[in-house]
Amino acid sequence: MRRFVPVLSLCASVAMAQESNTDVTGTLYAYANTTMPRADSVLNPGNRVALLTQEGVTLEERGNIKIETALSRFTARPIIALANTNDGTGAQQQHSIYMSQWQLQTHASDGITIALGREVLNWGAGQFRSPSSPFYFDNGRSNPMRELSGVDDIRSVWTLDMQHTFTLAYIVDSAQSQSQFQPDPWRRSWLVKYDQRGEDWLLGGIVAKPSTLPAFLGGHGQITLSDAFMLYGETGSSSQPIALITSNNVISAFSYQMPPPRRATTLLGLAYTVMDGDTLSAEYVHDNRGYTAAQEHSYFQQAALQPSIALALAPPLLGRDYLNLVWQSNILETSGNWRLMAAHNLTDGSNQFTCYGEKSITPLFSLFVLGLRNSGTAQQEFASLFSSSITLGVKVAIP
Amino acid sequence: MHTPCHLKLHRKMKLLLAVIVLINSSSVFAEPDVSAILAASDQARGGALPGIVWEIKLISRDGAKVEEPQRLAIKAINQSSVATTLEPIRFKGARLLQLDHAMWLTKPGLSKPIPISARQRMSGQASNGDIAATNYAADYVANISSTAMLDGELCYVLELTAKTKRSTYDRIRYWVSVKRGVGINAEFYSLSGKLLKSARFSYDNVIRYEGKIIPFISKMTITDALINAETTMEFSDVKVQKLSASEFDLGQLQ
Numbered sequence: 304m305r306r307f308v309p310v311l312s313l314c315a316s317v318a319m320a321q322e323s324n325t326d327v328t329g330t331l332y333a334y335a336n337t338t339m340p341r342a343d344s345v346l347n348p349g350n351r352v353a354l355l356t357q358e359g360v361t362l363e364e365r366g367n368i369k370i371e372t373a374l375s376r377f378t379a380r381p382i383i384a385l386a387n388t389n390d391g392t393g394a395q396q397q398h399s400i401y402m403s404q405w406q407l408q409t410h411a412s413d414g415i416t417i418a419l420g421r422e423v424l425n426w427g428a429g430q431f432r433s434p435s436s437p438f439y440f441d442n443g444r445s446n447p448m449r450e451l452s453g454v455d456d457i458r459s460v461w462t463l464d465m466q467h468t469f470t471l472a473y474i475v476d477s478a479q480s481q482s483q484f485q486p487d488p489w490r491r492s493w494l495v496k497y498d499q500r501g502e503d504w505l506l507g508g509i510v511a512k513p514s515t516l517p518a519f520l521g522g523h524g525q526i527t528l529s530d531a532f533m534l535y536g537e538t539g540s541s542s543q544p545i546a547l548i549t550s551n552n553v554i555s556a557f558s559y560q561m562p563p564p565r566r567a568t569t570l571l572g573l574a575y576t577v578m579d580g581d582t583l584s585a586e587y588v589h590d591n592r593g594y595t596a597a598q599e600h601s602y603f604q605q606a607a608l609q610p611s612i613a614l615a616l617a618p619p620l621l622g623r624d625y626l627n628l629v630w631q632s633n634i635l636e637t638s639g640n641w642r643l644m645a646a647h648n649l650t651d652g653s654n655q656f657t658c659y660g661e662k663s664i665t666p667l668f669s670l671f672v673l674g675l676r677n678s679g680t681a682q683q684e685f686a687s688l689f690s691s692s693i694t695l696g697v698k699v700a701i702p
Numbered sequence: 703m704h705t706p707c708h709l710k711l712h713r714k715m716k717l718l719l720a721v722i723v724l725i726n727s728s729s730v731f732a733e734p735d736v737s738a739i740l741a742a743s744d745q746a747r748g749g750a751l752p753g754i755v756w757e758i759k760l761i762s763r764d765g766a767k768v769e770e771p772q773r774l775a776i777k778a779i780n781q782s783s784v785a786t787t788l789e790p791i792r793f794k795g796a797r798l799l800q801l802d803h804a805m806w807l808t809k810p811g812l813s814k815p816i817p818i819s820a821r822q823r824m825s826g827q828a829s830n831g832d833i834a835a836t837n838y839a840a841d842y843v844a845n846i847s848s849t850a851m852l853d854g855e856l857c858y859v860l861e862l863t864a865k866t867k868r869s870t871y872d873r874i875r876y877w878v879s880v881k882r883g884v885g886i887n888a889e890f891y892s893l894s895g896k897l898l899k900s901a902r903f904s905y906d907n908v909i910r911y912e913g914k915i916i917p918f919i920s921k922m923t924i925t926d927a928l929i930n931a932e933t934t935m936e937f938s939d940v941k942v943q944k945l946s947a948s949e950f951d952l953g954q955l956q
Contacts, residue, residue: 328794367795367810380810403811408954416948425814426953433814451813462948465782465801470953498953502802503868505952527804530820530867576819634807635822637770637793666770666790700792 322372329366334448334671334696335359340391340689343681345606346614347688350391353614355689356446359388364701365403365450379405382450404453414462422453424472424494426507427523427570428535431586431627431646432620434568435521435537437511438477438489441619447673448694454489470496474511488513488544503527509539516562517542533574540567547616549594549601557605557612566591568620580633588625592618596650603682621684622650638663646685653679653686661698669698736846739858740839742883743876746905747836747919753779753945754909757788762933780837782950799955803868808955815955820868838862838876841869849880852887856880871898884917897927911942 336359340350347353363384370377379402386397406420424438433439438454458472477489491514498507509521521539528534546563572586594602599621606613630643639662646655654677661671673694679686741750748754755777762769773789781803787796796809798818805818838844842862850859862874873895877887882905890899906920922935948954 328791330792365811369795404956410946410948414947416954418954422956423813427814428817450811460948460951460954462946462951462954465947465950468951468953496953500801500804500952502866503804505804525817527820527868530824533817533819535817574817574819576821578821580822582819582822633822634816635798635818637772637790663790663792667792669792698792700790700794702791 324369324371326369326371327366329364329701331699331701332361332363332365332448332696333699334361334363334694336361336448336692336694338689338692341681341686344688345603345681346610346617348610352610353688354390356388357391359386361386361448375407375409377405377407380450381405401452403450411459414464416460416462418458418460419456420453421455422458423451424454424456426496426509427537428525428533428574429523429537429570429572429586430584430629430644431588431625432568432570432590433537434539434570434588434590435507435509435523437494437509437519437521437539437541438474447675447692448696456494466500468498470494470498472496486544488516490514516544517565531576535572535574536570538567538569540565542566543592543618545616546592546618547602547613549598549605551597551601554608555605557609557616559616568592580635582629582631582634584627584629584631586625586627586629588620588627590618590620590623590625593620593623593650594618595623599651599684600682603687622648624649639669648679648684651679651683653677653683655685667700667702669700671696671698734846734858736844736858736860737839739846739878739883740842740844740860740862740876743878743885744836744839745911746884746917747903748778749780749837749839751779751909751911751942753777753943754940755943755945756940757938758785759936759938760933762931764929764931777945777949779945779950781840784950784955797955799950799952801950801952803866806952806955812956815952824870838874841865842874844876847875850877852877855882855886857886882917884919899927900925907937907940909940909942 336356338355338357340347340355340357347355361384363382366381368379368381382401382403384399388395388397402421404421404423406418406422408416408418411417425433425436427433427435432441440451454477455475456472457475458470461469463469472494474489474492474494477487492511494509494511496507496509498505504524504526506524507522509519511519519539519541523537525533525535542562542565544562546560548558548560550558568588568590570586570588572584574582574584576582602613602621626647626649628645632640632642634640641660642658644657656676658674661669663669675692677686677690681687744750755775758774758776760772760774770790772787775786775788777784783800785798787793796807799806799815803820805823806815807818808815842864845861846858847861848859850857857877857879860876860878862876864872871890872893873891875889876885878885884903884905886903888901889897892898901922901924903919904921905917907918909916909918918940919937921937924933926932
């Protein structure tokens with residue numbers, strides 16, 4: 304981020320020097336959260352590894368800044384958060400100020416835009432995971448309320464017409480340096496993406512080349528079958544920097560493969576919209592990077608010896624096959640919305656149930672609740688870290 | 703008693719009468735160019751232009767309950783539009799992209815756009831197809847069924863039938879003013895022929911395009927035919943403006 308600050312300041316000054324529209328708004332979040340870590344967790348014994356917040360109160364401001372001129376547009380989403388948390392070792396006060404996204408975009412010529420900034424590079428219609436994006440990051444494991452941060456990039460988009468778009472981007476930093484064990488594979492990488500759209504279908508192809516690994520190859524597509532049905536899919540094939548190799552010998556330490564062979568993840572989904580606008584979605588995910596039932600069993604056996612490594616280097620999904628069901632109220636409804644989700648790990652049989660509800664009380668003031676319930680044993684994926692979590696909060700729109 | 707002179711005069715009058723009837727009947731029954739009528743009426747509602755921007759204030763009533771007002775900024779080219787929410791404040795920045803008959807929603811903080819189905823597009827009193835530019839000429843097959851007086855104005859009554867199942871409405875009966883060339887009343891029907899909604903249009907705005915001053919829609923009042931509900935959309939700050947295709951790119955919607 305620091306390297307972009309001078310560019311950011313210069314561009315913002317130029318934008319402001321021209322005739323511009325400036326718009327600053329935001330939303331203030333205040334929420335309390337309680338999480339029940341598993342007392343018998345193998346991956347997180349005594350909550351000493353994951354340091355999950357068991358109780359927390361957070362006050363967070365999520366801003367939206369937009370400065371727009373005829374030729375360029377600057378947008379930013381600064382986040383300021385103050386939190387009082389307790390991970391079981393005592394109360395702690397934390398504060399963070401960061402830019403989750405920002406972008407300076409200019410029209411180089413008709414149909415060509417050049418953008419610099421930090422943006423979330425996600426696409427496709429998948430909800431459970433987004434395998435067609437190499438930059439997809441699941442924040443649900445650490446803090447489901449935390450807003451996703453984007454990757455720092457320089458991007459050029461050539462919109463040939465309303466049907467064809469070609470994107471070329473250089474990723475400076477993907478901010479996915481998750482731990483001391485796992486280097487950021489996408490730092491200094493290239494991305495090429497092509498999208499084509501028909502009247503009722505959309506297809507996209509993605510090639511991303513990290514500096515030290517083989518290329519990521521991905522694709523996504525969706526087709527509207529009728530007023531009510533939509534079929535969609537996403538796939539991605541890549542090689543991770545490092546993979547944990549499990550062993551049947553339960554007293555041995557993990558071994559590693561650097562880099563492991565190319566593996567693919569595929570998601571297939573079907574969405575059905577009922578007459579009042581609620582949508583039911585069913586998604587199936589097959590992830591070749593995950594473990595078979597026997598491998599997952601060995602993983603948990605060996606994790607008892609090396610929980611830190613097991614947690615840090617676990618594949619994004621532990622199992623091979625998943626089913627995800629979503630019931631979403633009409634997303635266009637302005638007075639509130641709700642969502643029910645059930646994810647089932649077909650490899651180990653564990654489940655995760657999630658509900659989210661939001662209700663507007665006044666034009667500026669809304670209440671929300673987020674609940675998670677995991678079922679299974681400590682040696683099954685979804686229930687391996689915590690059994691339940693609930694967050695209650697208010698949102699206040701700042702004009 | 704008829705004299706030869708009277709007979710001659712009588713024949714002349716009959717001939718004159720026949721010519722008048724012929725002229726009148728040809729002016730009434732000559733088939734006007736229905737495509738041109740529809741295209742002209744579309745232009746007054748944002749269609750067939752290189753790009754247009756405007757603001758909509760939308761107020762809905764469901765029975766006695768008046769819904770929260772909404773204000774939207776629209777950018778549109780023919781079948782494509784982006785509607786950005788300005789009010790209510792808590793939804794400010796939410797954007798609805800429509801490309802032909804496909805639609806996506808994004809909001810600040812959302813990780814990626816959410817596809818919107820045709821059923822969701824039709825939800826609400828003003829379906830999301832109503833807030834975009836109108837391009838009936840491209841979406842519907844039109845026939846003139848009759849002419850009729852509406853509010854003292856002679857109108858062509860057009861019967862519009864959707865070319866594809868993806869159109870917002872299956873069938874529309876559309877009253878287009880003969881004199882002004884703008885649609886002033888519409889009835890929207892389902893495939894089974896059931897009346898769903900009706901709408902009235904006012905044209906107090908004007909736009910300038912290719913040296914012409916074109917009346918432009920200023921108000922649309924949609925009345926639900928099935929329940930006691932009504933939506934009023936007021937259009938303001940209308941400008942014809944060339945818009946780049948990148949304004950409608952899903953990947954740059956965030």
